[in-house]
Amino acid sequence: MPEIMNTVGIWLGAFFTFAIFSFLYKDNPFYKLAEQIFVGLSAGYGLIYIIYAALIPNLFHKLATDFSGNLILLIPFVLGLMMITRMVPKFQWMSRYPLSIVIGTSAAISLLRFLKSDLIAQVAATMINPFETKVPSEIVGKLMIIIGTICGVYFFYFSKKQEGIAKIPSKIGVYFLMVSFGATFGYTVMARISLLIGRLEFLLKDWLHIIK
Amino acid sequence: MKRNIPLILAFLAGLLMIASEFIPHRPFSNMVETLEDWFMIIAGFSIVLGLASLLQMNYQKISTKAENWGYHLSCVIAFALIVIMGALWGMEDQPGLLGQGEKIVSWLGKKPFDYTYDNALVPLSATMFSLLAFFIASAAYRAFIIRTFESNLLMISAVIVILGRTGFGTMLTSWIPESYRIWQLPVLADFIMEYPNTAAQRAILISASLGIIGSSLRIILGIERSYLGGDK
Numbered sequence A: 001m002p003e004i005m006n007t008v009g010i011w012l013g014a015f016f017t018f019a020i021f022s023f024l025y026k027d028n029p030f031y032k033l034a035e036q037i038f039v040g041l042s043a044g045y046g047l048i049y050i051i052y053a054a055l056i057p058n059l060f061h062k063l064a065t066d067f068s069g070n071l072i073l074l075i076p077f078v079l080g081l082m083m084i085t086r087m088v089p090k091f092q093w094m095s096r097y098p099l100s101i102v103i104g105t106s107a108a109i110s111l112l113r114f115l116k117s118d119l120i121a122q123v124a125a126t127m128i129n130p131f132e133t134k135v136p137s138e139i140v141g142k143l144m145i146i147i148g149t150i151c152g153v154y155f156f157y158f159s160k161k162q163e164g165i166a167k168i169p170s171k172i173g174v175y176f177l178m179v180s181f182g183a184t185f186g187y188t189v190m191a192r193i194s195l196l197i198g199r200l201e202f203l204l205k206d207w208l209h210i211i212k
Numbered sequence B: 001m002k003r004n005i006p007l008i009l010a011f012l013a014g015l016l017m018i019a020s021e022f023i024p025h026r027p028f029s030n031m032v033e034t035l036e037d038w039f040m041i042i043a044g045f046s047i048v049l050g051l052a053s054l055l056q057m058n059y060q061k062i063s064t065k066a067e068n069w070g071y072h073l074s075c076v077i078a079f080a081l082i083v084i085m086g087a088l089w090g091m092e093d094q095p096g097l098l099g100q101g102e103k104i105v106s107w108l109g110k111k112p113f114d115y116t117y118d119n120a121l122v123p124l125s126a127t128m129f130s131l132l133a134f135f136i137a138s139a140a141y142r143a144f145i146i147r148t149f150e151s152n153l154l155m156i157s158a159v160i161v162i163l164g165r166t167g168f169g170t171m172l173t174s175w176i177p178e179s180y181r182i183w184q185l186p187v188l189a190d191f192i193m194e195y196p197n198t199a200a201q202r203a204i205l206i207s208a209s210l211g212i213i214g215s216s217l218r219i220i221l222g223i224e225r226s227y228l229g230g231d232k
Helices: A002-024 A029-065 A068-087 A089-126 A134-153 A165-207 B004-022 B026-065 B068-090 B102-108 B112-130 B132-147 B149-164 B167-173 B176-184 B186-193 B196-220
Strands: none
Touching: A002 A029, A002 A134, A002 A165, A002 B102, A002 B112, A029 A068, A029 B026, A029 B068, A029 B112, A068 A089, A068 B026, A089 A134, A089 B004, A089 B026, A089 B196, A134 A165, A134 B186, A134 B196, A165 B112, A165 B132, A165 B149, A165 B186, A165 B196, B004 B026, B004 B149, B004 B196, B026 B068, B068 B112, B112 B132, B132 B149, B132 B196, B149 B186, B176 B186, B186 B196
16 A cells, blocks of 8 residues: 555645646646645644644653743743734734743844854964965965955945945955855856756656656 | 943943953853843744734735735645644653643654645745746756856866765766776865855855944944834
């Protein structure tokens, strides 16, 4: 029986693959159906995943095994329930309490994380000596990192109008950003093409058995 | 009062997290651990809230028989189906309300939730994102026809990176002698990724982090309070 159900699963996957690809021709009922099923399944998957990965191990399991020892967990539980009151206009204000804790905590977490990894670490990594190597391409590359980073940051400085001579570093920053966006675009294209190849492989190998 | 207490709570939660970074001793370290656990639990409930809102929106469209209401019904059915399967028989090695569901696993080959994930959700998401490969091609064409120096830079670096990561790119420039190997497409692609790309990404990271630090401080200090909503 599992073999038959496996075949049914492959046919289901093939149907959904064609239904989504049919959008390349034009918007049609098959695409609309597959799109809505995708939304429904993703939302359901997210809910079940959160229950099993976060709520059960962190809350329900602890309360069920040692209720008196984990009484403090009733606070986030009640705050979580208060969060749901946002759906009832009359009691909407109650959701502000849990929301403020979530927002305050996540603001502090992101402040510390970005301060350490994205500000201090990145500035420190830019403080390099480009002439410590004898390889010309590396010297050019390291100079590019220093100039590109400084000019790029300068481009994002909006407090003062950039005109005249002050416009030059901003312009250099834009050139570096464009090269980077191009490289990122190239990488995205490659990633999407590999996904497309994956789907074609599924159709030709798993579904039709044309290739081995 | 309905606004001041949440502002104080946000300030205290933020202050505790920041203080623990500089004072990694008790009671701060314990309090932060507790607060992080609470954060996970409350965030879990907030996702439930988001999904409830999605269902509410779909319910409105179905009940008023709005245009394409049938498709919204399929969304709700798909949602209900996967939630029921996950709740009854669990996911992966997690048991559900009916345990591990050995009987249904022997019939399907895996748990119904995992079966639906593998045979419906994975093909749907992979195909949906692979569809972008076609639209990216048309976006590239649009960028090409804007003839400015910046757009040319963008397209040239994109083409070098794409070709440099394929066997075709290697084949095209393999005749270039070793002393000029920097002009071989794979080496050039690596150079772009390692130096100009790093410089620009670093500039973005530094600038964005400054912005995030500023807005986080505004939230903790109660200057930014739009998340509290209206005055009701």
